[in-house]
Amino acid sequence: MSEAMAMVGLFWIAQGDVYVGAKPSGLSPGVRLTPDGVTALGDGGSGLHLWEDVHGLTVTDVPLRSLMRQVGAVKDLALGTVANLALPGSGGPVEEAPAMMTVRVTSSGVDHDLSAYVAAANGYASTEVELSQALLSRLTEGAATMATTLAAMSEWGRTAEAGTPRRQERERLLREWAA
Template sequence: MAMVGLFWVTADAVYVGSPPAADGGCVRLTAAGLDAVGPDDSRSWSWEELRSAVVADVPVEGSSGRAAKLLGSVAAAAVGAFLGEGPRAMVLRLETRHGPVEVTVHAAAAGGYGADEAALSQDLLARFVAGTADPGVVAAWGREHASNGTPKTAERAALLRSWAQG
């Protein structure tokens, strides 16, 4: 499994935010479209049915140093576990043929996402909707590389840029 921007990539699937929660909830990207899977219901939209897709409430990491970020992530995770809180919720706002829809997704980055990666991810998601980028390219990368873990920051940004180019 690997986190690249706002996407969680496994050998089997590509998710917006985190992989499936304990209740099975997740948002999965496929070549055909977007699947929102929940404990009580599931919904799917083809790329052609979507007018836009934007992730709101993305936690962005601060400008503090690497050690502070790591300690902050560990502390936040510990406090969250103590309080029974899960990962931070984000909102995937979809504009469909039939109107707006909001779907909750969870952040996979405990300390927040880098601003550049978040912006590149939003751009890539918009390109999936526009049909100018192929989520199958991300899935193919996952089958080949996700078992190596999350790439370093510069490589993640380069991957997002290359995926956006098709």
């Protein structure tokens, strides 16, 4: 049985696990939000930042969805298809690594920059980015708020069956979780 996962704003929710950006695999960098704190994953990760010490949580370098970004993705797909048809043994175009975002964790007056892969190939919708940033800020408001919010996100991830919901539903979820 495959793992149920969905993207809601800047968050990747797989079963009950909540990540900022894409869920990492192997030694790939990533950021997981747990009831204990913000965890840097992968090679070079700097461990756990406990919620009680976290006073700020933001994401920078977020690629925004744009018409040009979508046209570029379609163009790359078309060129790859043509290359595969013209040169069947070529193995296709060389894939670029996904873009990276920076998750900035402020704890004890010090900023820690963690890396996470972008999960949205064509970038993120600006409304979802704004709502996600508000939600991240809300997580730093205290233990009760953080626990309730993460529990709601995790519960949704465990019960979501259809994968990534449509834009309106994603925005509704982000607003609900940030309230």
